[in-house]
Amino acid sequence: MAHLAELAGVNVNTAIRIERGQINPTLAVVNAIADVLGVEVIMAIKSNILQQPTQSLDER
Structure with a gap:
């Protein structure tokens, strides 16, 4: 972790x-x-967003 x-x-x-x-x-x-680590942040965010159910602003 230190490295x-x-x-x-x-x-x-x-x-x-x-x-x-x-x-x-x-x-x-x-x-x-x-x-x-040699990974793209956009891909990690995109796949996380696609797995979460969406909510409208009225539901929040």
């Missing part, structure tokens, strides 16, 4: 808390980690 955090330019404690689901990263941090 990934270093390569992404993220504090190691922040990376650990993200991994544990204790905090939600900013899009900039997600993008930095994705770059290190």
Whole structure:
């Protein structure tokens, strides 16, 4: 985890808390980690959105 955090330019404690689901990263941090891992953020977001049921603003 320390190596990934270093390569992404993220504090190691922040990376650990993200991994544990204790905090939600900013899009900039997600993008930095994705770059290190060689994945595209857009694909991860897109597939997550497609799996969630949609709600109209009136239902919220």
